[in-house]
Amino acid sequence: MASFSYIAAPVFADLGDGFYDAVTPARFPMHRLRFRNQRWAERIGLGQLDDAAWETHFARFDPLPDNLKAPLALRYHGHQFGIYNPALGDGRGFLFAQLRDSEAMARRLLDLGTKGSGTTPWSRGGDGRLTLKGGVREVLATEMLEASGVYTSKSFSLFETGEMLFRGDEPSPTRSSVLVRLSHSHVRFGSFQRHAHARDVERLRRLFDFSVEHYVPELHASNDVKDETGLEQRVVDFVKIVGERSARLAASWMATGFVHGVLNTDNMSITGESFDYGPYRFLPRYDPDFVAAYFDEGGRYAFGRQPTVVLWNVARLADALRPLAPDADFHPAMLAFEDAFHMAMRADLLARLGVASRGVDEDARLVDGIYGFLDADAGHPRSVGYDAFFFDWYGGREERAMSKARADRYQGPAFDVFRSALAEFSAARPEILADSYFEREDPCTLLIDEIEDIWSAIDTRDDWGPFEAKIADIRAMGAVMHPHAE
Structure with a gap:
């Protein structure tokens, strides 16, 4: 008998008709567990599930007790590469369960959603499946971003499912998988766009009230969301809060050197959480024009354009x-985004460098020095690299950086500007420099060549050792750098 201690909260179903479609999960010929996120399973009260129960719920998708009676494929629209698409929705995934995070403030509402779980009314002719390589890549992305302090969805479970899939952008046939992700909401910007596009003000209002109640506690606590008085101001405040969350997310991507790749409005969450990892990349070296997706020919979602997008x-x-607040002025909310981004960007870069703030002006001078050096270094055939730079100079210790094999790259006019600015700063967490992580020659990274090598071992030899070793290395880094990441 499976043991459950989680706090079920299947509230999305209360929204009713027009927001989702009940669907039937695919049946797979095989269920071979490849990844189980035990630490988050324990956090949410599902850590005691045995292997059989884990398979029952996260590969066969039998409902969890007291939760959604059937999976829900969510409805939404979205701008994809700037073009509005009204034919979107969960095409290969669904909302499987909702529960409360017992350790977080206000017991935030969490979702267990899927990727690769079969066709839905929104599959648009697709097979509703996920390649095993795609599942492996998403696990690696979420683990690396969490360890880097980015607010991200968590890969909760990955099963290989025994089907052979055909894809136009990778060698086929290829192996299949089904992923379960743990997320802080699947309400997307595109969820609101759908109802606005349909001119369905009643459903738009219902989704707004639901979102304020469950995902914007600071606004819900100060207002009666059902009261018509002040609705326009609540809508403006909602956009401002979501915008500030999104700004902080964008800043964390930039500091981490992460390129999302498909920043469509249907891939933006109102909670400011990063999710849905397709053709992502981490920067090998600083390059504002670096793109993650081969099909992003115009560079719309290039690294340096992410904040603007x-x-x-x-x-x-x-x-x-706008239909809820026809006369609202959203300009202050847009300005709040810019202020929040710049503030978060300074803080995140200083944290990545491991130095304590000295005030806005001095911090900005150091940030300019960081990017000045990285830009000058990027074109060198022996470029230091984005991750290695922050690793070498963590804590602002010049003697440590100059002991690395890359020391000869730390010279020149741009470096002198950076070093001069850095000289005024002290280490924020000097005690962690004694950790064995900083005795390494190179930092933990997740560049595309590493991912391809990990996949090659799985694909050609069914060797999961490199994958498991990389997860262990990433988590060891996270335990030092961001031990309390959410």
């Missing part, structure tokens, strides 16, 4: 909410 997406959220 995220702000554009927030503006589209404001557009979608």
